[in-house]
Amino acid sequence: MKTVRRFARRPVSVAALALFLGLVAVAVLQQHVAPYTWDSIDLRDVATNRGPTLWHEHLFGTDTLGRDVLSRTLVGLHTTIVIGFGVAGIAVAIGAPLGLVSGYYGGWLDATLMRAADLARSFPAIMVSLAAIVFFFPVWPHTMMLVLGLYMWTLVARVVRGHVATLVELEFIEAARALGASDLRVIRTHILPNVAGTIVVGATAALAQAVLLEATIEFFSYGLPASRWPSLGNLLADVTYGGGLGLQGYRQLGWWTWAFPALVLALLLLTINFVGDELDAALNPAA
Amino acid sequence: MAAFVVRRLMLAAAVLTAVSFVSFWFFAKNFYVAGGTLLPVSPSTAWWRWFTGIPSGSVGKGTFGQDLWVTLVPALEHTTWLILESLVLVVCASLAVGVAAALHPRSGLDVLLRFLAYASWSLPAFLLAMVMQKALAGFHVFPLNGYPAGRAGARHAVDVAWHLLLPSIALATSFVGLYARFVRSSLLVALAAPFTTTARAKGLPERAVVLRHALRNSLATYVSVLLLEFGSVFGAAMVVDWIYQLNGVGTLFIRTIGGTSIDPSAVQLIIVVTAAIVLATSLLADLAVIWLDPRVRPR
Numbered sequence: 395m396k397t398v399r400r401f402a403r404r405p406v407s408v409a410a411l412a413l414f415l416g417l418v419a420v421a422v423l424q425q426h427v428a429p430y431t432w433d434s435i436d437l438r439d440v441a442t443n444r445g446p447t448l449w450h451e452h453l454f455g456t457d458t459l460g461r462d463v464l465s466r467t468l469v470g471l472h473t474t475i476v477i478g479f480g481v482a483g484i485a486v487a488i489g490a491p492l493g494l495v496s497g498y499y500g501g502w503l504d505a506t507l508m509r510a511a512d513l514a515r516s517f518p519a520i521m522v523s524l525a526a527i528v529f530f531f532p533v534w535p536h537t538m539m540l541v542l543g544l545y546m547w548t549l550v551a552r553v554v555r556g557h558v559a560t561l562v563e564l565e566f567i568e569a570a571r572a573l574g575a576s577d578l579r580v581i582r583t584h585i586l587p588n589v590a591g592t593i594v595v596g597a598t599a600a601l602a603q604a605v606l607l608e609a610t611i612e613f614f615s616y617g618l619p620a621s622r623w624p625s626l627g628n629l630l631a632d633v634t635y636g637g638g639l640g641l642q643g644y645r646q647l648g649w650w651t652w653a654f655p656a657l658v659l660a661l662l663l664l665t666i667n668f669v670g671d672e673l674d675a676a677l678n679p680a681a
Numbered sequence: 682m683a684a685f686v687v688r689r690l691m692l693a694a695a696v697l698t699a700v701s702f703v704s705f706w707f708f709a710k711n712f713y714v715a716g717g718t719l720l721p722v723s724p725s726t727a728w729w730r731w732f733t734g735i736p737s738g739s740v741g742k743g744t745f746g747q748d749l750w751v752t753l754v755p756a757l758e759h760t761t762w763l764i765l766e767s768l769v770l771v772v773c774a775s776l777a778v779g780v781a782a783a784l785h786p787r788s789g790l791d792v793l794l795r796f797l798a799y800a801s802w803s804l805p806a807f808l809l810a811m812v813m814q815k816a817l818a819g820f821h822v823f824p825l826n827g828y829p830a831g832r833a834g835a836r837h838a839v840d841v842a843w844h845l846l847l848p849s850i851a852l853a854t855s856f857v858g859l860y861a862r863f864v865r866s867s868l869l870v871a872l873a874a875p876f877t878t879t880a881r882a883k884g885l886p887e888r889a890v891v892l893r894h895a896l897r898n899s900l901a902t903y904v905s906v907l908l909l910e911f912g913s914v915f916g917a918a919m920v921v922d923w924i925y926q927l928n929g930v931g932t933l934f935i936r937t938i939g940g941t942s943i944d945p946s947a948v949q950l951i952i953v954v955t956a957a958i959v960l961a962t963s964l965l966a967d968l969a970v971i972w973l974d975p976r977v978r979p980r
Contacts, residue, residue: 513696516909516959518916521934521952525704528938529711606805610920613807614935634811634924652815656808664803671799 397591400676407672414665417658421472428465429453432624436460446650455650457633466624467655471662473618473625474605477538481604482597484543489550489600490593494581496551497558508555511548519545519603520610527611533618538611542604549603550596557592561585591677598670602663609659626662629655682971689967693960697953702728704952708945720744724945731946744946752933753950759828760929763852764918766845770853771860772907778857779864780896786869794861801858806917810851810924823847826926848925852917856910863906867899874898901974908966912959930955 401407420427429451430436436452437460446455446463454464496504514522523541530537561567562585570580611617612627613634620628633652702725709724720727731739741750782794814825824844831837871877872895880894881887919931926932930951937947 516912516963517956518912518919518959520916520919521955524934524938525707525948525952528943529707602803609805610807613811613920614923630808630811649815652811656812660804660808663805664799667803668799 397673397676400679401673404672407669407676410665410668410672413661414669417471417662417665418475420468421475424468424472428462428468430462430465432466432469433461434465436462445648446654454654455648457648457651463650463654466629467626467658470624470626470629470655471658473535473623474608474627474659474662477535477542477608477625478601478605480535480539481542481546481608482601484539485546485550485600485604486593486597488543489547489552489596490554492547493551493554493596494558494585494589497555498562498577498581498585500559500562504555507551511552514545514548515552519607523607523611524614524616527616532622533616535618535623538608538617542607546600546603549600550593553592553596553599554589557589558585561588591673595670595674595677598666598673602666602670605659605663605666626655626659630659686964686968689964693957693964696960697956698732700956701732701949701953705731705945705949708943708948712943712945720945727945741950742946744944747944749947749950753930753954756928756930756933757954759927760915760918760922760931762841763845763848763922763927763929764914766842767849767852767856767914767918770849771856774853774857775860775864776896778861779868780891782861782865783868783872784891794865798858798862801854801856802862803858804855806852806855807920807924809854810848810921813847813851814924817847828927828929845927848921848927852914852921855917856914859910860903860907864899864903867902868895871895871899901970904973905966905970908962908969911962911966915955915959 436456444452444456446453452462452464454462454467456462457466492507496507522545526541526545527533527538530541567580567584570584575583608617608625609627609630612625613631615628615631618625618628620632630652633655705728706724709720709727722730727744741748741753743749778794778798782791785791817823818825823846825847827844829837829840829844831840868891872891874895876898877890877895880890885894915930918929919934921927922929922931923935934948934951937943937951
């Protein structure tokens with residue numbers, strides 16, 4: 395509760411959280427919010443490759459085929475957020491228990507797990523995920539979640555383990571043990587409530603990383619097929635390569651076709667990082 | 682000290698062997714029929730032949746006998762220059778921003794720099810690279826893609842630096858925020874420490890207090906963080922190099938795994954060389970910290 399109050403006292407962090415929740419809400423409700431479906435083509439001459447206008451039917455403009463950029467961006471945001479939350483969920487489901495056990499018991503298990511986590515972290519994530527994703531063609535959202543989630547758990551495990559390792563040293567854990575509490579009971583009733591905030595911070599870090607990595611993989615045109623699952627990353631890739639990689643393609647394309655998905659992606663990452671960091675600061679007021 | 686280095690090198694060798702086996706086996710298993718014409722033996726046997734052939738120079742030989750170094754060496758060179766140029770930008774910008782923010786904590790300047798740091802931290806390198814390339818396409822001032830050819834020399838070096846300007850700005854920007862925040866917080870700690878008070882009490886000019894006493898002390902952790910994040914810098918450099926068509930490791934990796942039949946030994950070589958570079962920088966990070974901060978020297 396104290397943490398929530400400390401977090402709420404800063405207007406900037408509340409604004410960032412509101413913006414993030416707004417993006418999530420719009421993404422979840424995209425079917426009801428979006429003015430068009432993402433692949434419907436407006437064939438009238440006035441409606442292809444038009445810039446954004448407030449009084450026109452297409453708020454963010456249309457691409458060269460006459461598809462509404464706003465609707466496409468919203469569907470892309472939806473895919474990106476679903477994958478991001480899926481990855482964060484898998485990362486917490488694997489990373490939090492491992493971090494708890496590793497921090498609580500220490501010893502060889504801790505050393506091996508953390509060494510493995512270090513290795514996975516030091517390697518360029520994009521290389522590993524690209525090498526893994528090559529085997530799944532065509533890629534589905536759940537394969538993407540699985541590949542990234544199996545890579546991202548180390549992020550959560552690390553922070554949880556660090557916090558648990560400091561808690562185990564404290565007197566109240568010793569007192570609980572002296573009263574005869576079993577390891578499971580100590581972890582469940584004394585350690586878990588104390589590290590809940592840390593798990594959330596780890597989850598936001600995993601979420602930000604997942605969104606970034608997913609967009610990068612899509613941008614390399616290795617992720618979800620854009621014709622089936624538009625995401626912010628493959629919308630950008632579509633616009634960039636638009637008929638073969640090269641610099642010729644995009645001169646005819648209006649800036650609005652890439653600027654809006656790029657802006658939404660940047661805004662999403664900014665709010666996730668900011669909320670996570672402010673939450674971390676609210677949890678550790680001393681630092 | 683020597684024992685520490687030897688232990689780390691042995692660990693690195695073990696990791697590299699494991700990485701080479703896993704990547705080779707993975708790609709051979711999924712793209713070849715074992716015993717078929719392209720891969721006459723099983724994946725593990727093929728890897729073992731490669732591994733035992735290292736002393737006689739099997740590294741750099743593809744599965745079909747082609748020379749892999751011919752493509753990998755120039756790619757590594759291009760990526761190295763890209764990373765070095767961005768590193769210069771990152772170090773200069775993050776030190777300047779971090780020190781400026783730490784000297785005036787909680788001022789308007791600090792808040793502004795904090796916001797910029799968040800913005801730069803949250804901007805993916807590929808997004809910035811792409812947006813800069815598109816936005817500057819109409820002006821014909823900066824080279825937008827390609828790595829210049831030419832003989833080594835001063836002219837060529839300037840040409841390369843000029844061509845790498847936009848890519849390294851894109852790459853540097855996504856890391857400046859993180860490091861500037863780091864410099865700020867560690868410098869604030871150092872400025873509040875007793876040794877800073879001592880330096881001020883001695884009557885040293887403020888400049889010397891900040892630069893020689895406080896900043897010097899926060900440098901050890903800065904350098905270690907800078908080198909520890911090298912994996913993500915390398916990953917971002919791969920993407921930037923692909924967007925600007927610099928023919929670096931990123932472009933090579935995408936081309937290598939892009940085909941329908943992927944040569945497992947070619948993929949493996951790129952992955953193992955990258956792993957070796959990353960492991961070497963992490964060892965370097967530990968050695969640099971030991972050199973800068975005698976307190977953590979292992980006995």
